[in-house]
Amino acid sequence: MPESGAQVTMRVWRGDADGGTFEDYQIPAAEGMVVLDVIHRIQATQAPDLAVRWNCKAGRCGSCSAEVNGKPRLMCMTRMNHFAPGEPITVAPLRTFPPIKDLVTDLSYNYQKAKSVPAFKPGPKEADGTRRMYQEDVDRVQEFHKCIECFLCQTVCHVIRDHEENKPAFAGPRLFVRLAALEMHPLDTNDRLGLINQQSGLGYCNITKCCTDVCPESIKITDNAIIPLKERVVTEFHDPVVWAWRKLTGRKKVELPVTSG
Amino acid sequence: MTAVPQEIRAEPLPMAAESRRRDAWWAEPLAVVVVLTSFGLYALWAALQNGNYYAAPYLSPFYSPCISVNCVHVTLPLIGSWWTLSPALLILGIPLGFRVTCYYYRKAYYRAFFWSPPACAIPDARRGYSGETRFPFVLQNSHRYFFWLSLVVLAFLWWDALLAFRFPTGVGIGLGTVVLVVNATLLTLYSLSCHSCRYLCGGYLDSFKDAPIRYRLWRWTNRLNARHPHFAWISLFGVALADLYVRLVAMGVITDPRIVF
Amino acid sequence: MSVEDRFETHEYDVIVVGAGGAGLRAAIEASAQGAKTALVCKSLLGKAHTVMAEGGIAAALRNVWKEDGWDVHFRDTMRGGKLLNNWRMAQIHAQEAPDRVLELEEWGALFDRTKEGLILQRDFGGHRYARLAHVGDRTGLEMIRTLQQHAVHKGIDVYMECTIQRLLTDDGRVSGACGYWRESGKLILFKSRAVVLATGGIGKIYQITSNSWEYTGDGMAMGLDVGADLIDMEMVQFHPTGMVWPPSVRGILVTEGVRGDGGTLKNSEGRRFMFDYVPDFFRAETAETEEEADAWYADKTKRRTPDLLPRDEVARAINTEVKAGRGSPHGGVFLDIASRRDPEYIRRRLPSMYQQFRELADVDITKEAMEVGPTCHYQMGGLRVEADTAATTVPGLFAAGEVAAGLHGANRLGGNSLSDLVVFGRRAGLHAAEYALAQSVVPAVDDGQVKATTSAMLAPFETVGGQNPYTLHADLEACMQNLVGIIRTESELEQALDEIGQLRERLARVSVQGNRQYNPGWHLTLDLHCARIRPGESPVQPGLATHPRPALDADRRRGCHSLGDRAQGESRRAHPRRLPGPRSCLRPRERRDAPRRRRDARLPGAPA
Missing domain, CATH: 3.90.700.10 (Succinate dehydrogenase/fumarate reductase flavoprotein, catalytic domain)
Incomplete structure (x- = not known):
């Protein structure tokens, strides 16, 4: 950790859609500082027009995503003592999305994809007019609801990070988490497996787990959302036994013993 | 940014040298390459030996179940004497297929061998990418069938482990007995912690309210699944060492110490 | 050339400013009523301060304690607010909160469960029974995500990273709003029959605060500008x-x-x-x-x-x-x-x-x-609204959530804010839509108002004064933190007024570097203007940073406003048994639209 009062060098990307460069700023370190504090110090003392998104500064809102020393992280949850003293710390905007200015990028890809998800549609209520769900059923989905939409998983996912052309056909880990939440919701009755398999491009994911690695909420995106979705897609579209069973029985869908709450 | 649809905008930033990761991200893929290549070479060599795979009462797991009548120690005489190649080749496809289509190994070798991506936030090696949407990678969806077949193989490995207690002098325990029991245990943990197993045990349900047994099975496989990567590596070493032990005993290089007579 | 040709202009029946819980709920309701609705927010959708709410949403669902009920919740709210609450709002709130919680569940929210499969409730400060429906310690996130997704599916137009700077009026009625895109700095004009303000509070005027940069009191300032009342502004809650x-x-x-x-x-x-x-x-x-x-x-x-x-x-x-x-x-x-x-x-x-x-x-x-x-947490005061309709005293202007005052009185109970958002957010959306759809003519946009706003917005680029907006903001925070904190004294409040007066003068000399494209220095300068330390304004003209003024009224020490010269309990009027009516501590105005006050109403269970 840099000593209190010692200078740290921050190498911050400055620019816009037309291009930009890294600029160095010297800032005195203080105890317990996070990267976002340092960016704010730069704003307040050296570069008042340095653009950065932030809101809660407590790892709750997921606004201050950036690439610190090449790794996608939340700036508000990245302590300065995480870094070796003396070396400059690089802060760059999310690479996967088009730059707007400095550390701010255009995240509309994510909001457009979110619109493609069919809404939650609960089944009928219980006879007594209540909705009953049990903790063991909601535990799994609550993990997905922890998502703060920082889009770090989206930016680290190589399917779109390194292959811009895949963007129209691929929804990204954030959307898979959302789709998994709806798909496994004990009350939901909408069927989204076709969408997951086709338009959302689940097959593009090669489960290399970078989304899980960067998730600040420690959601096991790959193991708990994507792979179970892949297994459900296998049953629905790739399982020869299920296919043969359907041909024999004339049933459209496998009759899984799914109970509604 | 409005929610009114916009075109996905220009290309992302070209990656500047400053924004690359500076940590030793290459260490993990390198280790995977070294371990998997070594194991692959050893397994191929051992399978082609067609000898030294049985040292009474121990059968090498690479050759179990031995289903050719030409076997030194026949488990099930399914294949006639026309098969003159190594009997290992008849069954090795099952564990190989199980591991190749395993959700964890996929991550490991897509990163280490295919470099898509080599590590998180490190660019893919190749320009084009279609993930697991096309042949041959779409075949990864057969994982659950390899899981069922692996369970069959696993049953034989436990049978071998049981036979390893039966010495000409009566019931006893040798070091080889321990080796085979440990090997079968590790492979069992690896198989039961598999993502497909977790799905088939109950992961396909949206509500566990009326399925208490499946819920408990699913919970239990969840706990195992969290350690699936560990089991994957330990069982890999385990099975190679078990073969090596039986091989060395069969070759007369070492003698099997008896622990209990 | 009219302003509408010069600026990006949109026309709606209702625009909702602010996309936290109250704004989202208002937009959903207005849209459901058939009003063409837009939602405008300063940050990206789903980042509003509601995500920070942790503990839960208070509603007498009676899932854990059958003894609970709306009347007990009402009593707790009134007692927690030291009886300065608007009793009618507290009543509506307690009665409707359970329905609003169940509605969230209907839209996909997953609260923690009881063994019977119902919504689990937890204990919280000031609540007689375990009453807070919750999801671990991230209830606000669950709520905003549920509302956000519901709004998106309803096809409501959302304008993200768009700051509304001023409300427009036509003959005393609201006729729209104008502001700027944060991304480009370009101006944007909304023509609308009704506006719902759901802009939150003022926490960013304090140094130690749980609030984000967005909490600059925009709605209170804009409402005040067009003639709405502010009440209870000295009631700032410090979360312990x-x-x-x-x-x-x-x-x-x-x-x-x-x-x-x-x-x-x-x-x-x-x-x-x-x-x-x-x-x-x-x-x-x-x-x-x-x-x-x-x-x-x-x-x-x-x-x-x-x-x-x-x-x-x-x-x-x-x-x-x-x-x-x-x-x-x-x-x-x-x-x-x-x-x-x-x-x-x-x-x-x-x-x-x-x-x-x-x-x-x-x-x-x-x-x-x-x-x-x-840590500074919540502003109980704000725009005075009619309890049943969430209407302010300005026709066509509605307010809900933290920007509105009345429900919480002198101190808000934990968990009552989330329920406030959905209960009064819905009411604001409902009544704004009703009002808008009943208007036969679209109110006209006054070119002069728009031009005045735009020139004021662009002025800091021309100013040569050398004042740094960040330093000015830090000084404002320090002043409020040191002089207008938990325990206040008359002398310190007077001193705060002096210092704020000086800050006003400095604000006129703030100059902004760079261009209009995503420029936080410029945005902060405009937000500081919103915090009403605006040059040339009389100190009697109240504002957010000037809440020391009403705070000096010694009669009002109670709840979150304590004057250190006398201990809380010693003030004779600290805990009146009678329900006081809501009152404007700011400036004399007509009271015709103010919530009616029932004399002699007794609280259920209040000490006799």
């Missing part, structure tokens, strides 16, 4: 438990759920000091011994632990302990759950707290006590 160390995270909230789930406050001597600070008002229902307090968690017939007194009482107690030298090493007190609950329980009930302390302070809350101290 914010982080105190390390310095850079000072103020980040530590949920009251820690205490609801068994945590206790201790001083440096290890003493549970809250037993020493039980005011007479709450003595009858508060435990006197540690054994009694601990028994209460399982048995609600016992008296409740003083750790869960309303926030104003706890914040003052902590303040006193620290000043008496019994604080923790970094100037707070200890909040201990580690020695009282097992680690697995703590991690399951308080996952965000566990992570927050581990990441930011290197503290494992399952092993050690947390260091906590008061």
Whole structure:
């Protein structure tokens, strides 16, 4: 950790859609500082027009995503003592999305994809007019609801990070988490497996787990959302036994013993 | 940014040298390459030996179940004497297929061998990418069938482990007995912690309210699944060492110490 | 050329400013009523301060305690607010909150469950029974995500990162709003028949605050500009438990759920000091011994632990302990759950707290006590609204959420804000849509108003004065923190008014560097103007940073506003038994649209 009062060098990307460069700023370190504090110090003392998104500064809102020393992280949850003293710390905007200015990028890809998800549609209520769900059923989905939409998983996912052309056909880990939440919701009755398999491009994911690695909420995106979705897609579209069973029985869908709450 | 649809905008930033990761991200893929290549070479060599795979009462797991009548120690005489190649080749496809289509190994070798991506936030090696949407990678969806077949193989490995207690002098325990029991245990943990197993045990349900047994099975496989990567590596070493032990005993290089007579 | 040709212009029946819980709920309701609705917010959708709400949403669902009911919730709310609340709002709130919670569930929210499969409720400060529907310690996130997704599916137009700077009026009625895109700095004009303000509070005028940069009081300022009333502006709640160390995270909230789930406050001597600070008002229902307090968690017939007194009482107690030298090493007190609950329980009930302390302070809350101290959290005051319709005194202008005043009186109970958002958010949306659809003509946009706004917005680029907006903001925060904190004195309030006067002069000399494209320095300058330390304004003209003015009215010391020269309990009028009507402490205005006041109304269960 840099000593209190010692200078740290921050190498911050400055620019816009037309291009930009890294600029160095010297800032005195203080105890317990996070990267976002340092960016704010730069704003307040050296570069008042340095653009950065932030809101809660407590790892709750997921606004201050950036690439610190090449790794996608939340700036508000990245302590300065995480870094070796003396070396400059690089802060760059999310690479996967088009730059707007400095550390701010255009995240509309994510909001457009979110619109493609069919809404939650609960089944009928219980006879007594209540909705009953049990903790063991909601535990799994609550993990997905922890998502703060920082889009770090989206930016680290190589399917779109390194292959811009895949963007129209691929929804990204954030959307898979959302789709998994709806798909496994004990009350939901909408069927989204076709969408997951086709338009959302689940097959593009090669489960290399970078989304899980960067998730600040420690959601096991790959193991708990994507792979179970892949297994459900296998049953629905790739399982020869299920296919043969359907041909024999004339049933459209496998009759899984799914109970509604 | 409005929610009114916009075109996905220009290309992302070209990656500047400053924004690359500076940590030793290459260490993990390198280790995977070294371990998997070594194991692959050893397994191929051992399978082609067609000898030294049985040292009474121990059968090498690479050759179990031995289903050719030409076997030194026949488990099930399914294949006639026309098969003159190594009997290992008849069954090795099952564990190989199980591991190749395993959700964890996929991550490991897509990163280490295919470099898509080599590590998180490190660019893919190749320009084009279609993930697991096309042949041959779409075949990864057969994982659950390899899981069922692996369970069959696993049953034989436990049978071998049981036979390893039966010495000409009566019931006893040798070091080889321990080796085979440990090997079968590790492979069992690896198989039961598999993502497909977790799905088939109950992961396909949206509500566990009326399925208490499946819920408990699913919970239990969840706990195992969290350690699936560990089991994957330990069982890999385990099975190679078990073969090596039986091989060395069969070759007369070492003698099997008896622990209990 | 008219302004409409020069600027990007959109026409709607209703525009909702602010996309937190109240704004989203209002937009959903207005849209459901058939009004063409737009939602405009300063940040990206789903980032509003509602995500920070941790503990839960208060509603008498009666899933855990059958003894609970709307009347008990109403009583708790009124007592917590020291009876300064608008009783009708408190009644509507208590009665409608359960429906709004169930509605969230209908839209996909997943609250923690009871064994019977119903919504689980937890204990919180000032609530008689376990009443807060919750999801671990991230209830606000669940709520905003549910509402956000519901709004998106309803096809409501959302304008993200778009700051509304001024409301437009035509002959005293609202006719729209104008502002700018943060991304490009380009101006945008909305023509609309009705506007719902849901812009939140003012927390960013304090140094130690749990609030984000967005909390600059835009809605209160804009409402005031077009003639709406502000009330109770001196009532600022300091949440008793914010982080105190390390310095850079000072103020980040530590949920009251820690205490609801068994945590206790201790001083440096290890003493549970809250037993020493039980005011007479709450003595009858508060435990006197540690054994009694601990028994209460399982048995609600016992008296409740003083750790869960309303926030104003706890914040003052902590303040006193620290000043008496019994604080923790970094100037707070200890909040201990580690020695009282097992680690697995703590991690399951308080996952965000566990992570927050581990990441930011290197503290494992399952092993050690947390260091906590008061942090600015909530503004009870704001725009005066009609209880049933959420209408302000300006025709066509509605307000809901923290920007509106009345429900919480002198102190808000934890968990009542989330229910406030959905109860009054819905009402604001409903009545704004009704109002808008009943208007036969679209009100006209006054070119002069738009031009005045745009030239004021662009002025800082021309100013040569050398004042740095960030420094000015820091000075404002320091002034408010030091002089208008938890315990206030008349002399310090006078001094604060002086300093704010100086800040006003400096604000006129703030110059902005760079261009209009995503320029935080410029945005902050405009936000400071919103905080109403605007040059040339008379100090009597009240504003957000000038809430010292009403605070000087000695009659109003109660709840979250304590004058240090006299102890809280000594003020004769501190806890009146009669319900006071809401009153404008700011400037005399017509009261015709003000919520009606019922004399002599008794609170159920109030001490006789």
